[in-house]
Amino acid sequence: MTSKAALGSAAFSITAALAAGLLLAPPASAAPNRGGTVPEALGVQIAAARAARAGIDWKDCPADWGLAAPIQCGWVKVPLDYAKPFGKSIDIAVDRAVSTGTKEERQGALVYNPGGPGGSGLRFPRRSTTNSPLWVNTAKAYDFVGFDPRGVGHSAPISCIDPQEFVRAPKADPVPDTEADKTAQRKLAAEYADGCKERSGEMLPHMTTPNSARDLDVIRAALGERKLNFLGVSYGTYLGGVYATLFPTHVRRMIVDSVVDPSRENIWYEANLGQDVAFQTRWNDWLDWVAKNDAAFHLGGTRAAVEAKWQQLRAQAKANPLGGVAGPAELINFFQAAPYYDSSWVPVAQAFSAWAAGDPQPLIEAITPDMSDVRGNAAAENGNAVYTAVECTDAKWPTSWAEWDRDNTALHAKYPFLTWSNAWMNLPCATWKSKQHTPIEVGARRGLPPVLIVQSERDAATPYRGGAELHRRLAGSRLITERAAGSHGVTSLVNPCINTRVDAYLLHGKVDARDVVCDPHATPVAPAPAAARSLAEDPAAQFPPREELPVLR
Helix, strand or coil, rough: CCCHHHHHHHHHHHHHHHHHHHCCCCCCCCCCCCCHHHHHHHHHHHHHHHHHHCCCCCCCCCHHHHHCCEEEEEEEEEEEECCCCCCCCCEEEEEEEECCCCCCCEEEEEEECCCCCCCCCCCCCCCHHHHCHHHHHHHHHHHEEEEEECCCCCCCCCCCCHHHHCCCCCCCCCCCCECCCCCCCCHHHHHHHHHHHHHCCCCCHHHHHHHHHHHHHHEEEEHHCCCEEEEEEHHHHHHHHHHHHCCCHHHHEEEEEEEECCCCCCCCCCHHHHHHHHHHHHHHHHHHHHHHHHHHCCCCHHHHHHHHHHHHHHHHHCCCEEECCCCCHHHHHHHHHHHHHHHHHHHHHHHHHHHHHCCCHHHHHCCCCCCCCCHHHHHHHHCCCHHHHHHHHHCCCCCCCHHHHHHHHHCCCCCCCCHHHHHHHHHHHHHCCHHHHCCCCCCCCCCCCEEEEECCCCCCCCCHHHHHHHHECCCCCCCEEECCCCCCCCHHHHHHHHHHHHHHHHCCCCCCCEEEEEEECCCCCCCCHHHHCCCCCCCHHHHCHHHHHHCCC
């Protein structure tokens, strides 16, 4: 029972909180604004004002976070349910590297999300502290701020299965041979959905992109920022689009890179079907490149020949997993790095080449899970749990297995590389045990400054139409297209046509008068034959640092 005195005290707190918030940000309407409810809109204003008063108590990061000084860490408190801002709260982990420039050069905080959903942004400040060449100019003007979204890492992490079981290999071949194979995969997916409910049931209804966007606005307020500067990659572009829809007047600068198509019809079932087509396209690009460099890799001089070698590897691993752990499922997880990132073209090809030459050890070492890495395995399982929870909760998914079977069987016939693997990863959404929402209608016109959109034409994870669709929905935005390229996460690549425009936008708010098409970044160069063996001996060492890449999903 709540007393009248307590109600009066709460009402005074709400009024004071809202007043404090209005000093920090232009007022946001309490109306749903294309997504959410009036209580949620009021709840985020209350939470943001409360966070503005509290600020962030920046300290050295916990030793086991792997974030050395001068990076600092802290916490921002947000409601679990924005419709109940005085109910249960969770703590969002944040970190920062302060700007390296003068007081006059500083323009505030730049907040980053790497994608997923399920990716941690806490490594982002290292781009400043390690003097990453592409970001040295921006680091003079901005504090680089990362965070673990709700459910991720250090922010009330969720789980769906024992992490050691999650990473255990080998798993069943994702490409089914029989109806019994499909039945077995359906059983695993249903059990995974049940595990999410059992292990993380309280969090699941609130694991939505709109709630993460509301968290982002509370973080903005806690940072003392009147408006948000944001860089989102991959899924982070959808988070950015939702934020721009809910809080258009709170945006100062926003870059979205490798864009999810935000249309309601695409989120999320159709998005994953579209990925299957795009991955096949980019996989074929990689096969062509490997064939062109047959002198280095000896895998065949045509796309068909390299594809045949891949099918030979799959068949061998299915009959007898390499090293007892690397079956077709594990091979797909490893080889999909090539369609994702050009930076993976050489090391993946080298490990493949070593196997073809009779040495499977590089593949085995790259693929074998480290069962002693309990912390790393927990992080991997957590990332997958958040991916599943957000995508299953954001939108309603088909519940009919006949629909899933029909769509994926048809796609696999033309686009076999990823289709069934992707289907099984998402199938828990068909039997999800928590409320599934309707995606918000992304789009903003009034009050939103120009948003910079960067997209490659042949991106596998986020097909090109996503950039074009978000551009259409965000009035005044500008689209930079990287022609004839397909690496995911364009702003992390060396391409002066893009890099200079990113700097101009973040440093001066400048955008071109019209959309821009840039030539592609440099194609990876195959090593000389003399370098082949040394690279094959340790292919994993040739991959770029994971924190410099968008999250693999």
